Each structure stands twice: as structure tokens, then as C-alpha cells.
Amino acid sequence: MPNDTVNDFNHQVIEEFRANRGRVGGYFEGARLILLTTTGARTGAEHTTPVAYLPDGADRILVIASAGGAPWHPAWYHNLLAHPEVTVESGAFTYRARAEVLKGEERDQVFARAVETDAGWSEYQRKAGRVIPVVALYEIAGGPPNINAGSMGEAIKVVHDAFRRELALIREAMSAVTEGGSPLGAQLRVNCLTFCHGLHNHHTGEDLGLFPFLADRHPEAAPAVARLREEHERIAALVEALRTALDTADPATARAEVERLTRELEAHLTYEEEQLLPLLDA
Known part of the structure; x- marks a missing residue:
């Protein structure tokens, strides 16, 4: 594909990504x-x-x-070799990160995980005739996360929608595994555990920051906040049940736990948005 065509394609994807906070269609639809x-x-x-x-x-x-x-490394890879500090936009968040190229066995294990989820990576490796690099991006700590939103209420909705998208991808992958009778893959387990960790951090941040703020500014919201705290505890129990199911490596059990978590979490997110967004955006 000529460079001008590639640049035009990337520009369109970038505009769509930013306009829809990480959601795009076409070639990248459904991709992380x-x-x-x-x-x-x-x-x-x-x-x-x-x-x-x-x-x-x-x-x-x-x-x-x-x-x-392609038989050559992409330009962005050469750039981060020279300047390892990069910026990452996830749709919900924008943050600075440090790039580190994985080597040896670690690189091979990660690439094998990628192939396990999408055989297209293996085809790329075959065509390229080179060892395709794998790069880890580590967020550089420095203050609260930069959420791509214009208000507190909008920030909550943006984060919630990011959780919804990721959980939908996990459910889709889990369904494919159970219907095909395949074992629970390593990358799918990592996806689930990463989601669980992110959800735990989000709820902890609400318990320690957002809810006390609301208690101080909007005492009339106390019943809703109390209910949300209780729901956090129930969701935490479901997260632990999913972690246990992942340890058993039984796809059917893991899928059942993902579905239980999905039902509880969606009801929780919807209730929180109904109760808190009007207060936060007032």
C-alpha cells in the first residue's frame, strides 16, 4: 500500500478513534x-x-x-528505539509510557500467546522473514489518570463504557472457546485477569475518593452510595470466583462466571450512571 494511502487510512482511523473514544469500525472493528x-x-x-x-x-x-x-520493521518501532518515552491513547485514558522491547524467551512466550488468540500473527511472522518484535509499554506514574472527558460525570461514563467494551470482547472470546471445545488459552486468561484488576482499582478509587466527595457535597445521595458500596462487595466476590475458575482452566466454568459477572456489573454500572451522573454534571 503506498505511503500516502497508508497515511490517509491512519488519519481516518485516528479521527474516528478520538471521536468515539476508542471505538472504530471497518478494518479495526472489534479489535483492541x-x-x-x-x-x-x-x-x-x-x-x-x-x-x-x-x-x-x-x-x-x-x-x-x-x-x-512486511519484511521491515514499522516506523513507530524505530522511533521508540530512539525515544522510548511515548504517549498512549486508549480511548478512555491518555498517558505517558516507557517502551521496552522484549527479548528471548519472554518475547517468544508472549508472541505464542498472541498467535493462540489470532492465527494472523503467525501468518505475519511467516511472511515477514524476520523476528517480529514485541514491545511492552509501561505507564509512567505521575498523578491521577488523564481521562478523556470534559466533566466528572462524563469521565465516569467513559470509564464504564471502556469496561463494557472489554467485557464484551472477553465474552466473545470465551464463547468461541467453549463452543469449539478448545482449552482456555493463556492470553484469554490474561485478558480476564487484567480486566479484574482494572475493575478492582476503579471500585477502590470510587470507595476512597468519589463516594466520600458525594457524601460531602450531596448528602441526599447517601442511600444510592450505600447501595453502590454493597454492590462493589458483591462484584468483588464474583471477581474472585472468576479468578478461581480461571485457575481450574475449565472453559465452561470460566464462561459461566464471566456471564454472572456481566449481569451484575451491567446492572451496577447502569444504576450508578442513573444516580450519580446528574449530580456530578449539575
Whole structure:
């Protein structure tokens, strides 16, 4: 594909991604996607590229420098080798990150996990005739997260929708596993555990920050806040049940726990939005 065509395609995806806070259609529909902004190795100018990613626990995400199976590394990879500090846009959040290229056995294990979820990575590797690099992106700590929203209420909705999208992807992958009779893959387990960790952090932040704020500013919301706290405890129990199911590596049990968590969480998110967003955006 000519460079001008690639640039036009990327520009369209970037605009759609930002307008819809991470949700895009077309070629990337249903994919886990970030916008990765790197500093040019030669020019020093910033370049933003849509890149697929893999969840990988609490501290990092992973990106693969496949270039669609081309025999050369993509430009963004050369840029981060020269300037490892990058910017990541996830749709809900924007943050600075440190890039680290994985080596040896760790790289091979991660790439094998990627192939397990999508055989297209293996085809890219075959076509490329090179070892396709895998890069870990570690968020650089520095204050509260930068949520892509214009108000507190909008921020809550943006984060909730990000959880909804990720859970939908997990449910889709879990259904494919159970219907096909395949074992529970390593990357799918990582996706579930990463989701569980993110949800725990979100609810902890609400318990310690948002709910006390509302108690001080809006005492009339006390009954709703009390209910939300109780729901956090029930959801935490469901998260632990899912973690236990993942340890058993039984796809049917894990899928059942994902469905239980989905039902409880969706009801919780909807109630929270109904009760709190009008107060936060007043």
C-alpha cells in the first residue's frame, strides 16, 4: 500500500478513534486498539499510529511490530528505539509510557500467546522473514489518570463504557472457546485477569475518593452510595470466583462466571450512571 494511502487510512482511523473514544469500525472493528504517539528517530517530530495491543496485567500492555507481515520493521518501532518515552491513547485514558522491547524467551512466550488468540500473527511472522518484535509499554506514574472527558460525570461514563467494551470482547472470546471445545488459552486468561484488576482499582478509587466527595457535597445521595458500596462487595466476590475458575482452566466454568459477572456489573454500572451522573454534571 503506498505511503500516502497508508497515511490517509491512519488519519481516518485516528479521527474516528478520538471521536468515539476508542471505538472504530471497518478494518479495526472489534479489535483492541490504541493510538501510539512516538518521537521521530530522525526528525524529532511526533507521529501517531493506530496499533493493536494485548492486555498484560496491571503494569503494562503489549504491542507487536508486525507491519502487516512486511519484511521491515514499522516506523513507530524505530522511533521508540530512539525515544522510548511515548504517549498512549486508549480511548478512555491518555498517558505517558516507557517502551521496552522484549527479548528471548519472554518475547517468544508472549508472541505464542498472541498467535493462540489470532492465527494472523503467525501468518505475519511467516511472511515477514524476520523476528517480529514485541514491545511492552509501561505507564509512567505521575498523578491521577488523564481521562478523556470534559466533566466528572462524563469521565465516569467513559470509564464504564471502556469496561463494557472489554467485557464484551472477553465474552466473545470465551464463547468461541467453549463452543469449539478448545482449552482456555493463556492470553484469554490474561485478558480476564487484567480486566479484574482494572475493575478492582476503579471500585477502590470510587470507595476512597468519589463516594466520600458525594457524601460531602450531596448528602441526599447517601442511600444510592450505600447501595453502590454493597454492590462493589458483591462484584468483588464474583471477581474472585472468576479468578478461581480461571485457575481450574475449565472453559465452561470460566464462561459461566464471566456471564454472572456481566449481569451484575451491567446492572451496577447502569444504576450508578442513573444516580450519580446528574449530580456530578449539575
